[in-house]
Amino acid sequence: PNRVRVSTRDHILSVARRLGYQHNPHARTLLSGRTHAIGMVVSDITKPHYFELIRGAEMRVKASKYTLVLVNAEESPRIEYDHIRRLAQSVDGFVLAASRLPDENILEFAGMRPLVLMNRELPGLPSVIVDYAEGCHRIVDHLASLGHESVVYLAGPRISGTAQQRWKSIRNACEKIGVEAVRIGYFIPTVASGVLAADAALHTDATAVIAHNDLLAIGVLRRLAERCVSVPADMSVVGFDNIFAADLCSPALTTLGGAHAEVGGAAVELLLDKTRIIGPPSDAVPRLVLPSWLHVRASTGPASRGNHMATH
DSSP states (O other): OOSSOHHHHHHHHHHHHHHTOOOOHHHHHHHHSOOOEEEEEESOTTSTHHHHHHHHHHHHHHHTTOEEEEEEOTTOHHHHHHHHHHHTTTSSEEEEESOOSOHHHHHHHHTTSOEEEESOOOTTSOEEEEOHHHHHHHHHHHHHHTTOOEEEEEOOOTTOHHHHHHHHHHHHHHHHHTOEEEEEOOOOSSSTTHHHHHHHHHTSSOSEEEESSHHHHHHHHHHHHHTTOOTTTTOEEEEESOOGGGGTSSSOOEEEEEOHHHHHHHHHHHHHHHTTOOSSOOSSOOEEEEOEEEEOOTTOOSOOOSOHHHHO
16 A cells, blocks of 8 residues: 555556466465464364354354364374374364363463363463263252162263363262162264163163263163163263254263363464463463353153163
8 A cells, every 4th residue: 555556556566367366375474474264173074963063163263364273183192192283283273172182282282372271271271161061960960859869970981181170070979869870881973883882881870871972872871772771761861962863862862061172272262362372371361161051852661660770
């Protein structure tokens, strides 16, 4: 503006259109040091509850004219580490969904690029989480109100911080209201793993099962049906995440859901606020906690007073 005459400007733009000129975004990146790209790393892209996280992040990124680079870590800390290291110079920052990395690796990358955690917390780093702690108390309160005095938690992967936090919250809630709780596992959180998980649960005295996620819970429902264990008459089953299939299985699954799309969008929002701050983590960082909801469906009911193993 105000550097060339209007006629000169119009002539240059006319020649550019005739030649099909396109500006080079990589050259602009070299000048500004900004890529206008955000890396989003999910631990396993095949898990349905990540769909909403991705959708929320993508919508917020699009609104800011950024590009979302999606990385599937395949439940492997090594793959996750390698991908982030390779991408570190190609994006302005990262949002990590339920990262499987050790704390020291996350802090290493936070010193290289702005970084926001989703459904995981680490002192000094911004995070957005669903309130699973309060949600687990709702699950236990719901089961206790139905007369259940013993529950079994079918744990997710050993390296999953979410699995550890859920068990801690379930155990605390059970201790508070006098319900017996036992943990079994660790299980791969898939429908196929529900066979071993259900068989293990049947060897306990529990009348209610709380599975690490809905996929595992649906697998448990299938296996219990195969073994002629009636749900919820003989055993109640609860899952996590409220995926679309939770309302379609038989019986429909009671499950704890959350605002996953909002988690993805909020994580990107925090990252965009931090993309000009590159350096070691700070103590003054935001921590957003979004609500969870218990969706009560047909898979939970009054506690059975008989021994399901003896009967079936």
